Amino acid sequence: MMVPLWLIVLVKSAVLLLVVVTTFAYAMLAERKVLGWMQLRPGPNRVGPWGLMQPAADAAKLMLKEDLTPKTADPLIYRLAPFISLLTAFSVYAIIPFGSSSSGTWAIGNVNAGILLILAITSIGVYGISLGGWASGSKYPLLGSVRATAQMISYELAMSLSFIGVLILAGTTSLDGIVNAQVRWWFFVPQFFGCIIYIITAVAETNRTPFDLVEAETELVAGFHTEYSGLRFGLFFIAEYVNMLTVSCIATLLFFGGWNAPLGLTLIPGVVWFVAKVAMFMFFYMWLRATLPRLRYDRLMAFGWKVLLPLATLNLVVTAIVVAFRG
Amino acid sequence: MNPYGPVAIYLCVAFAAALLFSVLPGLLQRQKPNPQKLEAYECGVEPTSAVAGRFPVRFYLVAMLFVIFDVEAASFYPWAVQMHALRVFGLLEMIVFIIVLAIGYAYVWKKGGFVWR
Numbered sequence: 135m136m137v138p139l140w141l142i143v144l145v146k147s148a149v150l151l152l153v154v155v156t157t158f159a160y161a162m163l164a165e166r167k168v169l170g171w172m173q174l175r176p177g178p179n180r181v182g183p184w185g186l187m188q189p190a191a192d193a194a195k196l197m198l199k200e201d202l203t204p205k206t207a208d209p210l211i212y213r214l215a216p217f218i219s220l221l222t223a224f225s226v227y228a229i230i231p232f233g234s235s236s237s238g239t240w241a242i243g244n245v246n247a248g249i250l251l252i253l254a255i256t257s258i259g260v261y262g263i264s265l266g267g268w269a270s271g272s273k274y275p276l277l278g279s280v281r282a283t284a285q286m287i288s289y290e291l292a293m294s295l296s297f298i299g300v301l302i303l304a305g306t307t308s309l310d311g312i313v314n315a316q317v318r319w320w321f322f323v324p325q326f327f328g329c330i331i332y333i334i335t336a337v338a339e340t341n342r343t344p345f346d347l348v349e350a351e352t353e354l355v356a357g358f359h360t361e362y363s364g365l366r367f368g369l370f371f372i373a374e375y376v377n378m379l380t381v382s383c384i385a386t387l388l389f390f391g392g393w394n395a396p397l398g399l400t401l402i403p404g405v406v407w408f409v410a411k412v413a414m415f416m417f418f419y420m421w422l423r424a425t426l427p428r429l430r431y432d433r434l435m436a437f438g439w440k441v442l443l444p445l446a447t448l449n450l451v452v453t454a455i456v457v458a459f460r461g
Numbered sequence: 462m463n464p465y466g467p468v469a470i471y472l473c474v475a476f477a478a479a480l481l482f483s484v485l486p487g488l489l490q491r492q493k494p495n496p497q498k499l500e501a502y503e504c505g506v507e508p509t510s511a512v513a514g515r516f517p518v519r520f521y522l523v524a525m526l527f528v529i530f531d532v533e534a535a536s537f538y539p540w541a542v543q544m545h546a547l548r549v550f551g552l553l554e555m556i557v558f559i560i561v562l563a564i565g566y567a568y569v570w571k572k573g574g575f576v577w578r
Contacts, residue, residue: 143467147474155478201486205499217483224475228468243468250538251468272501280520287527294534301541360502365486372482432577435523439575443530444566450537451559457544458552 147228147242154227158375159189165420172424199364206271207361215269216362216369219262223376225255230383231309233393233405239310240405248309249297252384253290256339259377260286263341263348266370267358278357281431282341282348288438289338289345292331295446299328299453300388313392320391327449329389331442333418336381338438340374342419344426347434382415519577526574533562 163178163185170177178185203209229248231241238244245251260283267279301307303324304315312321322329338345349357359370386392390411393404429437500507540547540555547554569575 140466140470143470144474147467147471150471151474151478197485197489199486200490200492200498202494202498204501206501213483217479220482221475221479224479225472228471228475242471243464243466245464245468270501272503274502276516280516284520284523287531288523291527291530291534294531295537298534298537298541301538302544305542305545307538307542355502355504364490365482369479369482435577436575439526440570447559447562450541451556454541454544454552454555458547458549 143242150227150242151224154224154376154379155372157379158372159193161375161379161416162192162371163188164416165423168417168420169424172421193368196365196368201364201366202361204271204361208269208271211265211269212361213366215262215266216366216373217262218265219259219373220369220376222255222259222262223373223380226252226380229309230380230387231313231392232408233403234310234313235404241310244308244310246306246308246311249301249307249312249388252309253294253297256377256380257290259373260290262370262373263358266362270358270361272361274355274360275358278348278354278360281354282358285341285345285347285434285438286339288435289335289442292438292442292446293335293339295443295450296328296331296335297388298450299325302450302453302457309387309392313387313394316391316394320389320394320396322389325389325449325453327445328453329385331446331449332385332389335438335442336385337419337422338434340377340381342374342378343423344429345434346428347431378416378419379412382412382419385415386411522574526569529565530562533558 166188167177167185178188181187181191203212228242229245229251231239231244233240263286264279264283267275267277267282270276300312300321303321304312306312306315315321337343341348348354349359354360359367362370386408391407393408395402395404395407536558537555540551544551
């Protein structure tokens with residue numbers, strides 16, 4: 135008897151989500167370890183050998199914590215917001231390809247509007263943060279969330295413009311096609327500025343240091359999730375790390391050749407290269423967090439609108455000129 | 462199967478997983494609320510002012526600018542994918558478009574739309 139196709143997809147989806155959640159758990163541990171080493175301390179090392187059970191301990195603790203809803207909060211939206219954040223963070227993986235073999239691309243869905251769908255899904259994520267802060271009915275979350283919204287939509291502009299250079303070179307929006315167009319040159323060579331702009335905006339989109347104005351603890355307590363406790367705070371936390379993973383995957387796919395092996399090392403399977411490149415980006419994130427101080431808000435906005443947006447446009451015009459006359 | 466079929470199935474699984482994570486806290490923990498716990502956060506003292514509801518109007522301006530420029534950014538996408546076919550014609554068309562965009566951008570810049578004060 136043939137196994138129906140939808141069942142295969144269902145199992146694949148469940149496994150992929152499990153992988154994503156596990157990766158989140160160990161990315162969090164890795165970040166704490168890396169931050170620890172960069173500050174000359176051991177990092178978490180009590181729970182399990184080498185601190186490896188730390189994510190499980192954290193999860194158990196967060197689940198058992200009391201889930202408080204402030205009396206000033208809007209209860210429905212207050213509970214809905216972390217759900218939206220997490221759902222959008224998970225949803226992107228429906229179309230991200232991880233590797234390729236003779237039987238096809240390793241992705242849940244290989245759609246030809248890949249980048250557009252990614253942009254569409256990730257931009258919904260801002261609702262989780264803005265609604266969460268607003269529905270808390272408290273002033274620090276509100277300020278944090280309006281800041282977050284302004285920051286994320288401002289940098290989303292430069293982000294969507296930085297993709298266009300890649301689209302011009304690849305001539306397709308399907309992620310599969312973009313990776314296959316990078317067999318000779320990874321796009322960070324011809325799209326160097328596009329790549330830099332993307333990486334900067336990606337850090338801002340995921341609200342990570344030095345762009346973590348959203349939860350600037352010196353000014354806003356904890357930003358938009360001040361009122362959240364227990365697992366609901368955990369949902370925002372998972373969403374943040376899964377988003378980090380997402381933007382690392384997108385950077386790998388668009389600029390670093392996806393699963394293409396560098397230097398013709400095709401003996402090692404493509405998926406290993408993909409994971410290695412994503413891990414490199416994740417480490418870069420942690421490195422940034424250990425190195426850079428937080429920006430000032432007016433500078434953040436000015437940088438996004440006055441520097442990144444014109445530069446991204448210039449990058450796309452130059453790419454178009456080169457393609458029009460030579461390509 | 463339609464390429465969007467698996468995407469839909471995955472979205473259902475993601476929905477279920479996110480929902481599970483969202484209802485889990487209600488099932489696992491005990492609720493022992495007291496008036497202090499349910500107060501909005503204010504560094505330990507009781508909040509004196511009414512709950513927040515006001516924030517700088519500048520954020521609305523950012524939202525409006527975003528809508529304008531993001532629609533323009535979206536119109537680059539179909540052009541970019543066809544660039545290899547359109548060549549110089551496409552380039553000139555887009556440069557005209559970018560000049561129009563740049564005039565609006567320069568206007569907002571001159572009016573101080575990007576200054577955060």
